[in-house]
Amino acid sequence: MSVLEKVRPERPATGAREPRVTDEHGRRIRAGELLWRYLLLLAVLALTIGPFLWQLSTSLKGPTEDIYGSPPRFLPGHPTLHNYARVADTVPVWDYALNSLKVATANVVTNCVGSALAGYALARLRYRGRGAATLVFVLAMLVPVEGIVIAQFTTMRELGLNNTLVGVVLPGAVGAMNVLLMRNAFRNLPFEIEEAAYVDGADAWQRFRRIALPSVKGTLAVVAIFAFMGAWDDFLWPLIVLSDPSKFTLTIGLNYLHGTFANDERLVAAGTVIAVAPLIALFACLQRYFFRGVGEGAVKG
Amino acid sequence: MAAPLGIRRQLPHSPWLFAAPGLLVTGAFVLYPFVSTLVNSFTDRRTLVPGRFVGLANYRELLHDDMFWTGLRNSALYILGVVPALVLLPLLLALLVQKNIPGITFFRSAFYTPVVASIVVVGLIWVWLLDERGLVNSLLETIGIGRIGFLSDQWLLLLSAMAVTVWKGLGYYMIIYLAALANVPRELYEAAAVDGAGPVRRFLSVTVPAVRSTMVLVAALSSVAAFKVFSEVYLMAGPSGGPAGEDTTLVMLVQRTGTGLTGRVGYASALSVVVFAVTVALMLLVLRADRREEP
Structure with a gap:
């Protein structure tokens, strides 16, 4: 607490019944x-x-x-709830929701596994080429997605994965920023906690799985949440890679609904509520990690 | 510890096995497309037709393409419209929610909600709000101003899209500022108050200098994002970019030119290279401005 605070005269009591609202320093707010x-x-x-x-x-x-x-x-x-029934009759909105759920879940799994493994390799393992591997992820983070979507699309066509949900997930399956976030999390762990296991003969995989990974659960949760939100909300990439309406995710389906039935506001409104409700629920439950992610992402970004 | 951790007792290739999934995805779907964007920009490749090398033809065509200049203008205007608002408003908002008064965590979360929602949801919500017959116009008519065609005029459309971008970004940058404000020593404010500085003066001579580097960060992040704007304008002005395509942004032009079965991959790649170059230039510009202002 500051010196200034101590020399400040006590405020005269203005009636005990008045609720005491104080700021984070315990001072009354007028x-x-x-x-x-x-x-x-x-x-x-x-x-x-x-x-x-x-x-x-x-x-x-x-x-x-x-x-x-x-x-x-x-x-x-x-x-x-009539409009919700109608929107399902107009476009297969529940299939779209299922597609979004599949894409988002896959994105969470691949990002958590891929970035934890790669992050650990960058932070803790010693081998020739580690600097180069780190550089790959740093460079990838600097490349704006909007500048490479066309080439990503032609790459997907070459692999025969355009117009598939796998094609939607793949380009962001292991986000470079997530790898670097995990790397920093692992680097901030004290070496001592792995040293004992090393002396006991644990190999890299055992140290990763039993000791390091459980210690970075918080960062892993941030990666998971942002992977889910990123995939659920994404628009530009699925718009480019998906052309068959039966494969649409919710965001693309909503855009389609809006383009086709633009004058039916009740219908579009019901569709948007279906798309946004799950994320608002997720946010309400896990706010802490959302806010933490902003902090870590901003420092890195 | 004599030997560095992990030299022995691991399979010789295991570090690469750990890094492999990440390296594979990043290499195949970020770095390779990046290189192929550069290469394709010198070809006349189309979606279904392998290209031939055409030198700088795509870049020469850019210079004479009115749509390119429209896109560049709109994306640049977007920076001018959005960045000042996103540097200043979230800071004021952060000051508003900084004090721990009862219920403040609810307000903080509520202000963050637009960040969580998909840009498609946000775009469609505002398309309906700003509709000729929507809520905003109903309210304007009720108070006697009359209805305004937010979504039919070229410039009003662009302004509306900017407003939506700002609306969606407020909460995000508010959280960044909150973290910065938490590190401002309380004594600075108290000293200023003792000196008789009012709220505006305290804001200008205590808050702003204290969070200046965060403001630069926000300016960098939001200007790069603003230049790459796609979804808001696409949803509000339509895929063809409003009246006569006048609201097309650069990324919209990339998407329109390069996709579909007749997509001109080569030309779209040249447009993409411009997007990339400007993005990098913006970052360097903002970071240099930061260094110059350093005391």
Whole structure:
């Protein structure tokens, strides 16, 4: 705590019943300041969450209800799930969701396994060419995806993997940034914890599996979450590599729905709610890792 | 420990086995496509037709392609429109959510929600909000301003897409700033307050200098992202890029030119090389600006 704080005179008690709201340094915040802070917070809340709620509200409004009215009606008069049934009749939205789930799950598995293994090799194992291997990942991180999608597409065609879900997953299967994140996590572990196992005759695989990997679970969770979110939300690459509507992921399917039934806002709204709900649920449960990922990613990025 | 860890008692090739999956994927799907982009940019390759070497023909064609200049202009404008907002607004937002008042973690999470949502979801939400008959226009009409064609005018469309990019990015950069603000010594603010500095003065002479390097980082990240903008404009202006294609961005042009069965891979590769070159130049520019301002 600062010196200034100590010489500060105690505030006179202004009635014991008033709730004590203090900042992180244990100091009272004035009621006036609190008021404008909450007003601003609520205003920003309306701006950030409002659009999602309006979309939800639109998706719950029945065919007879006016969605264009002025002044607008924020709450559906007779909430109905009719639009969700209709969107499934119009496009195979649940198949799209399943495709997205497959792609996202595969992306999590390949990224966790691939980046943990490679990260460990870069951080802990000694061999000729380690510097070159590290350089490969650093260079790959600097290449903007948007600059190579066309070549990735022709590569996929050469492999016969265009228009497949495998083709959607492969280019990002082991993200270079994830490898470098894992490398840093392993490097920050003290050597001593592996030394004992080494003396006991454990080989590289045993040390990795039993000792190093359990110690970097937090970073692994960050990699997993961002791999899931990245795959679930991705648009440009699946748009390029997928052409057969039965293979579409949710984002591509939504774009298709929007392009084909653009004038049916209730339908598009229901589709977007289906696409965004799982991620908002995931975020609500695992916020800590989302925020941690921003910090680690920004430092690296 | 005499010998460095892991020299003995491991299969001779095991380090490479560990690194193999990552190296394979990175080599085959990032580095090889990168090299082949460079090579293809000097050919007239098409999706179904192997190309011949054409020298600098693609690059010469670029210079006379109006669509290329439109794309370059829009992507550059995007930087100008988006970066100042994304450097400043999230910082103000971070200051707002920094104090641990009751319920603040809820607000922090809520402000981050647009980051989590897919850009497609976000784009479609705003297409509906900004529709001729959508919520924003309903509200504008209610308060007597009247309806505005956000999505039909070339410039309003680009501005709307920028607003959506800023809206989606606020929470992300807010979290980056929060981490930076946590490291600003409390004493600086107190000293400034004792000196009678008001909130604006404290912001300018304490906060900004303290988080300056983070602001540079945010500027670098957001300008590179802004230049590569694709999804927002694609969704809001449509695949052909708004009225007469005037809202096409550079990456949209890459996607439109190079994909499909008739895709001009060679020409799209030359466009991609421009995307890559500008991205690298932006990074260097921002980092140099950072070094020059160093005291």
